[in-house]
Amino acid sequence: MPIILDGNQTSKAIRADVRREVDELFTRTGIRPCIAAILAGDNPASQKYVSMKERASAAAGIVSRTYPFPSTASQAEVEETLAALNADQSVHGILVQHPLPKGMNEPEVLAKLLPEKDVDGIAPISMGRLLAGMSAFHACTPAGMVELLHRYNLPIAGKHAVVVGRSVILGKPLALLLLQENATVTVCHSRTVDLASITRQADILCAAIGKPEFITGDMIKPGAVVLDAGYNRPEGASKDVGDVHYDSAFEVASAITPVPGGVGPMTIAMLLRNTLRSAQRASLEA
Ligand code: NAP
Numbered sequence: 223m224p225i226i227l228d229g230n231q232t233s234k235a236i237r238a239d240v241r242r243e244v245d246e247l248f249t250r251t252g253i254r255p256c257i258a259a260i261l262a263g264d265n266p267a268s269q270k271y272v273s274m275k276e277r278a279s280a281a282a283g284i285v286s287r288t289y290p291f292p293s294t295a296s297q298a299e300v301e302e303t304l305a306a307l308n309a310d311q312s313v314h315g316i317l318v319q320h321p322l323p324k325g326m327n328e329p330e331v332l333a334k335l336l337p338e339k340d341v342d343g344i345a346p347i348s349m350g351r352l353l354a355g356m357s358a359f360h361a362c363t364p365a366g367m368v369e370l371l372h373r374y375n376l377p378i379a380g381k382h383a384v385v386v387g388r389s390v391i392l393g394k395p396l397a398l399l400l401l402q403e404n405a406t407v408t409v410c411h412s413r414t415v416d417l418a419s420i421t422r423q424a425d426i427l428c429a430a431i432g433k434p435e436f437i438t439g440d441m442i443k444p445g446a447v448v449l450d451a452g453y454n455r456p457e458g459a460s461k462d463v464g465d466v467h468y469d470s471a472f473e474v475a476s477a478i479t480p481v482p483g484g485v486g487p488m489t490i491a492m493l494l495r496n497t498l499r500s501a502q503r504a505s506l507e508a
Contacts, residue, residue, distance in 0.1 A: 225477040227370050227449070233487035236369070237282055240494045244283040247502060255501035256285035257315040257341065257493070258307050262300055263293040263323035272319055278490045284497055287313075293323040300326065301334055308336045314504055315341030315497035320391055329390075338503065341496035344391050352398050359496045364396035366488025367428065367449045368403060376426075376447055376477060379404035384421055386410045386437065386465075387430030392451055396428055417441070429465035439470030448475040451485045 248254050257279055261272050272288055279286035289303050300322070307313050316339045322328045332345040340348045343361040351358035371378055383405040387393035397409045405426065410417055418441040421427055426447045429437050434454040442448060452465025464481030471478055479485050 224448075224472060224475045225374060227374055227477055227479045227484055229366070229370065229479060229484045229487040232370060232373050233366075233491040235373075236488075236491040237278065237494060240282045240284075240491070240498050243498055243502075247498070247505060248283070251505045251508070253501055253505045253508070254283065254285055255314050255497045256287065256312055257317060257497045258287045258289060258310075258313045259317040259319055260289050260291070260300060260303060260307075261319045262291040262295055262326065263321075265321065268319045268321070272317075275317070275490055275493065278494060279497075282494045282498075284494060295323075297322075297326045297331060300331060304331065304334055308334075308339065311504070313339065314500040315339055315493075317342045317493070320344070339500060341493055341500055343395070343496065349390070349395060349398075352395065352402075355402075359500075360399060360492075361391055361395040362489045362492035362496070363392055363451055363485065364399050365492045367396060367451065367485055368399050369492065370449065370479065370485070370488060371426070371447070374477065378426065380406070381425035382406045382408070382423055383426040383428065384408045384410060384424035385428045385430060386414075386417070386421065387428075387432070387451075389430065392430040393428075396430060396451075400426070400428075431465040433465055434463045435465070435467040437466040437471065439467065439472075439474050442471055442474045444474045445476045446474070448478040449485060450479050450481055453481060453486060 259272050276286045307316050316335055335345045337347045341359050343359040348358040383400040385393050385397045388409055388411045397407045401407045410420055421441045422443050424446050428449045430451040434456045448471050450464035450466040455462050
């Protein structure tokens, strides 16, 4: 029976640590960490994520502000608010909720975000710094996946990690983080030929595809660690599933993340911790 990598419990423990450190920072310096979210458009998943973030921030003692824009807003309007938040010293973290509405150039907007406030870790400069081996905030979902491996003492160095998916927010930064942890990393995508022959070589198999139950047990090496970032609601289904077919993967994996309750809850924990770190850094410069 595999180890179930419990993202709910792990996230809870991290958020409790963040709360303690937030209170300590406030008592010592009077600074309370603050995160601002730019929420443009009416994507229901984005609205849900931002309201979850607001609740989690409040529970961690972090101030949370949301700047909503209609999907008809112009990129210039969003960038004007972003510039004001960059300049606002009471704001320590800025989240530009992905995806921005059609017609806005997301990389162009993210490029205007100050790297020291990019607590979501997806601005081009943060990615570049990660690639260059420089300090930067790391993209929250991939960072949460690596954190889960650490918290369960699952070794990464020397392991063959296969990442299926190469999106800017997930697959690519995950591959870089695993490489930084000295894994041997293979990245697969929609043009990969004979995917199963590669996934079957993985000691650590990471699914970041966006296709329900796409990775099945026969695509997994016995004893592999399986991290499933996927979060999908198949048509007509009443519950969410991952990119991994859980029941068949469960039969072969040595450790596995459930969906829900695996990778998902780790993202907000990483976001709150990054916001705290940004505020701690600002307090040293004040
Ligand atoms: P995305 O931008 O759509 O990227 C999907 C990736 O999967 C692409 O790189 C694509 O390859 C690859 N892919 C698609 N079909 C494939 C196939 N048949 N074989 C191999 N690779 C294939 O998705 P994303 O934003 O990275 O999200 C992926 C999943 O993670 C989704 O289920 C999403 O809901 C979930 N997610 C969860 C969290 C969280 O838990 N906090 C956060 C973000 C995302 P190409 O590049 O060749 O198109």
